Amino acid sequence: MWIKLEEKHFKVIAIGIILLSLISSGIFAYYNHPSQQETKKTQDAQADYDLEKLLDEAKALYYQGEYKASIDKYKQILDYEDNKIARKNLASVYETLGEYNLAVEEYEALLEKEEDVESRLDLAIAYYNLDKIGKSKIELEKILNSESEDEFILRDTNYYLSLMSFKEKDYQQAEEYVKVALEYDKFALGYYQLGEINFVQESYSIAIDNYRKALITDGSLKGVNRMIALSYLNLGQDRDAVMYLKRANKENSSDKVIQENLERIKEAHPEYFDDKDLTLPEERKREIPKEVTFKEIEPIESPGRELKIGITEDEEEVYFRVGSDFVIKEGEKIILEGKKSELIKATIRDGKYYLVAGEKEIEFSNSIQVRPKEYAPVLVHNIIYGRGYYWGGIEDRQYRGSLELIPQENGITVVNLVHMEEYLMGVIPSEMSALWPREALKTQSVAARSYTLANLGKHSDDGYDLCSDVHCAAYRGIAREHPNSNQAVLETAGEVMTYNGKAVNAVYSANSGGYTENSEDVWRFEIGYLRAVSTEKEDSRFPLSPVELKEWLRESPDSYSKAFQYTKESHYRWQRNLSxxxxxxxxxxxxxxxxxxxxxxxxxxxxxxLVVGAEEEKEFTYNLRSKFGGLRSNRFWIQPQYRDGKLVSFLFYGGGWGHSVGMDQVAVAAMADDNYQYLDILKHFYTDITIEDRY
Structure with a gap:
């Protein structure tokens, strides 16, 4: 009995052992099969892998200039999956760093999976910068043979084909390509390239025409003045070359070719240098006219508080007239009475200040005021504006109100004493075309009034409230007044935007390029009502990823800022190549x-x-536009350019014109066309503001 039971038990145990062995081997095989191992690895890591989170982290690192860390994040994503978004962004970061070999690897991998015309263009540009011209041409020709209708892609495709044909000295083909590029976009670099083609073929007159078109498109484009000067020199027209030689020398004082030619011409023809450069108005004065015609003006009701607007300062001589009989007072004392249109000169001589009226000469030592006896303009001759800008000049200007002349250590400061609404009548059409929609002009009026109140005393140390130049607000007096803008000012008279009870510093720029910026992302301080807002008709998800930002700046997305009836294409999207x-x-x-x-x-x-040199590094913060060649805005994407293995320039793709904080003037006009009312427009651009009537 015992023996039988033991045998039965033994059989059960044996069967159990066999079953356990089979189960164990199956489990072992399951977990050690390559595909199952990978599945388990993926499942175990899934808790730590969140695609959207990693993409956002990589983007944030890119915006903070942490490029290596951003690259590592994108690589981390690619370790998990062959993600197209991560790969395109990784390639774009490599491009920013000029690492085109690595960018090529990513673009080639992308194009193996699927056709993507933008990636193909980027691959071609990367090949071009690696001097792989043959490969670049193949990719660009594929784009031309594709069905792409994207204008910026076709523009850049033909532009780069022109550069390559130019390098191969096939100038006819180079010209054909760039002319096609210009059909898609009248861009400054296209005209410059056309000028270069003309120049090497010794067609200097035609080259000058195309270089000038480049300057008309982008007045601060660098290198153009140099080429115009050299073209004139090759034509033997030294006199015509002088002005452009001087401008080129101002752009790059280390250019020995320019310096040598300036010295040669000056020695041979010093008389050529008597004509002052039109970009330097401070070096010349126009002849004072014997007679002038004064504008007819009418007083307005409730003109608001009186302001002190600085017109010009540190002048050795100031010539002025009044459109009616007038008095000049030093304090309460009348020191001169004058007749309508009588020319008066204020001057400094041997440290003393004098008024000169015909044969009369009256010394003064304190501020003097020029007051019309009737409501009539005051006129100041030879006002310099836009000092240091390519669009600067000199002109006579008439103003409402009266004048104050302040003797200072280095000369005479001229101030216009004018009431708020009279002042705005001159400001609004100087800041925005008076032919733009009425709601846009009303928007501008409230913004300018608010800005004026918020900035009163900005120049108190100079003896006035605000200046008349772009540093404060462009103010050119009566000459700019227009019935449309005057009506907009009067219809909104006294209306001011406030935030926490204070007038809003209502800054504005010409064109935001499609999206405005937070104040702290452009300047130093966070201001609650100056928040980034979109002008796009279909809002993009900002901040954009590296590749989205690059594409957004290269193409021309639809937005209220893209209203070419109110702005140039080159103000919305622009390119700049700095050598x-x-x-x-x-x-x-x-x-x-x-x-x-x-x-x-x-x-x-x-x-x-950050600029990295062979021996030093410098980080530049603020005023980047002026430091880097007068860029139209701070919103740009930089692409290093190589030739024959050598870094030769940096290509900037940019959007907008101005600082992009606060109101976008072009978008305002386009929104007005779309039936937005001025109060709604103001509340879009200035966050959480209140509109108050101050009169």
């Missing part, structure tokens, strides 16, 4: 190797740039 020679001279850095943004705002504006 290494220019940058090294301008920034005083030798052998520049790299230029990369180290911080971007929400809408992509660059707040700081």
């Amino acid at each position: 290494i020679e220019y940058l090294e001279n301008s920034l005083d850095i030798k052998e520049i190797k790299k230029i990369v943004p180290t911080y971007r705002g929400k809408a992509g504006s660059v707040k700081s740039l």
Whole structure:
């Protein structure tokens, strides 16, 4: 009995052992099969892998200038999956750093999976910068043979084909390509390229015409004045070359070719240098006319408080007239009575100040006021405006109100004493076309009035409230007044935007490029009502990823800022190519190797740039537009350009014109066309504001 039971038990145990062995081997095989191992690895890591989170982290690192960390994040994503978005962004970061070999690998991998015309263009440009011209041409020709209708892609495709044909000295083909590019976009670099083609073929007169078109499109484009000067020299027209030689020398004082030609011509023809450069109005004065015609003006009701607007300062001589009989007072004392249109000169001589009226000469030592006896204009001759800007000049100006002349240590300061609404009548059409929609002009009126009140005393140390130039608000007096803008001012008289009970510093720019910026992302301080807002008709998801930002700046997305009836195409999207020679001279850095943004705002504006030279690094913060060749805005994407293995320039793709904080003037006009009312427009651009009537 015992023996039988033991045998039965043994059989059960044996069967159990066999079953356990089979189950164990199956489990072992399951977990050690390659595909199952990978599945388990993926499942275990899934808790740590969140695609959207990693993409956002990589984007944030890119905006902070942490490029290596951003690259690592995108690579981390690619370790998990062959993600198209991550790969395109990774390639774009490599491009920013000028690492085109690595960018090529990513674009080739993308194109193996599926056709993407933008990636193909980027691959072609990367090949071009690696001097792989043959490969670049193949990719560009594929784009031309595709069904792409994207204008910016076709523009850049033909532009780069022109550059390659130019390099191969096939000038006829180069000209054909760039002319096609210009059909898609009248861009400044296209006209410059056409000028270069004409120049090497010794068609200097035609070259000058195309170089000038480049300047008309972008007046601060660098290198153009140099080429116009050289074209005139090759034509033997030294006199015509002088002005452009001087401008080129101002752009790049280290250019020996320009310096040598200036010295040669000056020695042979000093008389050529008597004609002052029109870009330097302070070096010349126009002849004072014997007679003038005064504007007819009418007084307005409730003109508001009196303001002190600085017109010009540190002048050795000031010539002025009044449109009625007038008195000049020093304090309460009348020191001169004058007749309508009588020419008066104020001057400094041997440290003393004098009024000169015909044969009379009256000394004064304190501020004097010129007061019309009737409501009539006051006129000041030879007002310099836009000092230091390519659009600067000199003109006579008439103003409402009266004048104050302040004797200062270095000369005479001229101030216009004018009431708020009278002042705005001159400001609004100087800041916005009086032919734009009425609601836009009313929007501008409230914004300018608010800005004026918020900034009163900005120039108190100089003896006045605000200046008359772009530093404060453009103010050119009566000459700019127009019935449309005057009506807009009067219809909104006294209306002011406030935030927490204070007048809003209602800054504005010409064109935001499709999205405004937070104040702290452009300047130093966070201001509650100056928040980034979209002007796009279909809002994009800002901040954009690296590749989205690049594409957004290269193409021309639809937005209220893209209203070409109110702005030039080159004010909405622009390109600028700055040579290494220019940058090294301008920034005083030798052998520049790299230029990369180290911080971007929400809408992509660059707040700081790192420039890496052979022996030093410099980080530039604020005023980037002027430091880097007069860029139209701070919102740009930089692409290093190489030729024969050498870094030769940096290509900037930019959007908008101005600082992009607050109101976008072009978008305002387009929104008015779309039946937006001025109060709604103001509340779109200035967050959480209140409209108050101050009169």
